[in-house]
Amino acid sequence: xxxxxxxxxxxxxxxxxxxxxxxxxxxxxxxxxxxxxxxxxxxxxxxxxxxxxxxxxxxxxxxxxxxxxxxxxxxxxxxxxxxxxxxxxxxxxxxxxxxxxxxxxxxxxxxxxxxxxxxxxxxxxxxxxxxxxxxxxxxxxxxxxxxxxxxxxxxxxxxxxxxxx
Numbered sequence: 001x002x003x004x005x006x007x008x009x010x011x012x013x014x015x016x017x018x019x020x021x022x023x024x025x026x027x028x029x030x031x032x033x034x035x036x037x038x039x040x041x042x043x044x045x046x047x048x049x050x051x052x053x054x055x056x057x058x059x060x061x062x063x064x065x066x067x068x069x070x071x072x073x074x075x076x077x078x079x080x081x082x083x084x085x086x087x088x089x090x091x092x093x094x095x096x097x098x099x100x101x102x103x104x105x106x107x108x109x110x111x112x113x114x115x116x117x118x119x120x121x122x123x124x125x126x127x128x129x130x131x132x133x134x135x136x137x138x139x140x141x142x143x144x145x146x147x148x149x150x151x152x153x154x155x156x157x158x159x160x161x162x163x164x165x
Contacts, residue, residue: 019059019083019086019087019088020088020091020118020122021122022084022088023052023088023091023092023095024091024119024145025115025144026051026092027048027051027091027092027111027115028095028111028115028149028152029148029149029152030044030047030152031044031095031107031108031111032108032149032153032156033153033155033156034047034156041099041100041104041107044099045096045099045100048092048095048096048099051092052088052089052092052093056085057085059084060081060082060084060088061081063084064077064081067080067081094114095114098110098111098114099111112149116142116145119141119145120141120142123137123141
């Protein structure tokens with residue numbers, strides 16, 4: 001692959017991979033942390049919509065400010081900002097759709113499988129392009145996602161047990 005092509009592919013891949021990874025981990029945390037509430041669908045959909053907008057705007061704006069401080073070209077800054085925003089919005093929407101159309105327990109399981117599948121495919125693709133062992137990279141990334149899911153589930157259960165009237 002020529003250097004010009006590498007320089008074009010890597011920034012584009014970076015823009016998508018940051019937004020997608022952030023959306024996957026955040027959404028899985030919300031889904032597994034809130035799936036035992038009294039009205040889990042309503043709570044989870046509300047939380048996912050807030051995350052899809054507020055956290056997404058926050059991350060996108062953070063990327064924007066960071067890249068401006070690094071003196072990256074204005075066009076690249078805006079492209080990264082918008083790509084991150086729309087990638088996160090799209091990925092979050094796929095989780096919201098699962099929660100809307102499936103019973104809550106099945107939606108939670110399908111969301112975890114879906115999120116881990118996206119993360120696995122992204123990790124595999126990046127690892128192959130970087131010529132590193134994709135299976136060790138996948139193991140590390142899935143381990144991190146697993147820790148988030150387990151911790152979120154534990155925290156959700158603890159909060160409900162502690163504060164439920």
